[in-house]
Amino acid sequence: MSLPKAELHLHIEGTLEPELAFELAARGGVTLPYASTDELREAYRFEDLQSFLNLYYELMAVLRTERDFEDLANAYLERAAAQGVRHAEIFFDPQAHTSRGLELGTVVEGLWRALGNSEANHGVSTRLILCFLRDESAESALATLDAAKPYLDRITGVGLDSAEVGHPPVKFREVYEAAAALGLRRVAHAGEEGPPEYIIEALDILGVERVDHGLRCVEDPALVERLVRDRVPLTLCPLSNVRLRTVDTLADHPLPAMLDAGLMCTVNSDDPAYFGGYAGDNFDAVRETLGLTEDRLRELARNSFLASFLDDDEELRARYLAEVEAYTFT
Numbered sequence: 001m002s003l004p005k006a007e008l009h010l011h012i013e014g015t016l017e018p019e020l021a022f023e024l025a026a027r028g029g030v031t032l033p034y035a036s037t038d039e040l041r042e043a044y045r046f047e048d049l050q051s052f053l054n055l056y057y058e059l060m061a062v063l064r065t066e067r068d069f070e071d072l073a074n075a076y077l078e079r080a081a082a083q084g085v086r087h088a089e090i091f092f093d094p095q096a097h098t099s100r101g102l103e104l105g106t107v108v109e110g111l112w113r114a115l116g117n118s119e120a121n122h123g124v125s126t127r128l129i130l131c132f133l134r135d136e137s138a139e140s141a142l143a144t145l146d147a148a149k150p151y152l153d154r155i156t157g158v159g160l161d162s163a164e165v166g167h168p169p170v171k172f173r174e175v176y177e178a179a180a181a182l183g184l185r186r187v188a189h190a191g192e193e194g195p196p197e198y199i200i201e202a203l204d205i206l207g208v209e210r211v212d213h214g215l216r217c218v219e220d221p222a223l224v225e226r227l228v229r230d231r232v233p234l235t236l237c238p239l240s241n242v243r244l245r246t247v248d249t250l251a252d253h254p255l256p257a258m259l260d261a262g263l264m265c266t267v268n269s270d271d272p273a274y275f276g277g278y279a280g281d282n283f284d285a286v287r288e289t290l291g292l293t294e295d296r297l298r299e300l301a302r303n304s305f306l307a308s309f310l311d312d313d314e315e316l317r318a319r320y321l322a323e324v325e326a327y328t329f330t
């Protein structure tokens with residue numbers, strides 16, 4: 001669907017399509033433990049978040065040079081633009097690369113080669129969000145934030161991702177305080193597989209402005225009331241939830257009920273190469289399977305720009321919002 005939208009929950013490493021993985025492997029002399037792209041695609045059957053993360057981290061071995069990160073980001077931006085994405089706030093996982101011996105600068109500079117020219121090349125404005133791996137230590141997160149200091153002109157905010165259960169937000173209190181002191185915006189994954197309490201901690205202890213996923217808030221009526229009252233944006237990822245078995249089928253997804261409850265929902269792709277679709281595909285899927293009306297779809301698109309970190313460019317945000325209102329559904 002080409003409805004203009006902002007993508008607010010997108011892991012750049014999760015945009016690595018099998019074809020590009022093999023191309024980068026060949027270029028870098030990396031051997032993948034799969035004979036072909038078809039065989040690799042066969043591995044895309046996930047039981048839960050952890051079974052996905054195992055493959056996600058394994059394939060990152062092909063990302064080694066600035067050019068690799070640049071090519072990865074350009075491939076995403078091209079696909080996203082074709083599906084109506086006008087603004088993208090992109091997560092990256094520095095620790096998944098520095099733990100393999102890469103310099104943080106290789107990752108940031110490589111991504112920036114694509115992101116810095118994205119408005120001109122793809123018609124997509126961008127922001128970069130550095131994510132801490134929550135299954136690594138708080139000390140490692142602090143060291144990562146410290147290493148990122150030379151690149152803060154390119155980094156808008158911090159996030160928290162990877163294996164959720166057993167790694168509550170409170171573990172990262174100190175690093176989020178330090179990030180806030182540096183003027184960084186704050187988001188965190190919470191309530192994807194973890195309980196509603198993790199969403200409350202992310203808000204109260206980490207001071208996040210948006211909750212990534214936040215799906216399990218529906219189990220706590222008082223929390224839903226709070227999220228509605230405070231207009232806290234949730235970056236939902238419907239196709240991801242199906243593939244990682246957070247919901248049984250797309251038809252069971254609580255998105256319509258969440259919108260009816262007044263929650264500020266957005267729809268995003270998470271790791272589109274792995275979960276069967278980019279942002280526009282997610283919009284198409286919820287339209288078809290959940291029967292969302294044109295008003296609801298327009299609301300989701302409007303929310304995406306309102307929830308974005310475009311506060312430093314209200315003129316651009318207003319232009320995007322006008323595009324949403326002017327859009328004609330086909």
Ligand SMILES: Nc1ncnc2[nH]cnc12
Pocket residue numbers: 011014049056161162163189192240270271
């Ligand atoms: N859906 C997800 N949840 C947590 N960590 C992730 N890293 C990449 N995708 C993720």
Ligand SMILES: [Zn+2]
Pocket residue numbers: 009011161189212270
């Ligand atoms: Zn995610």
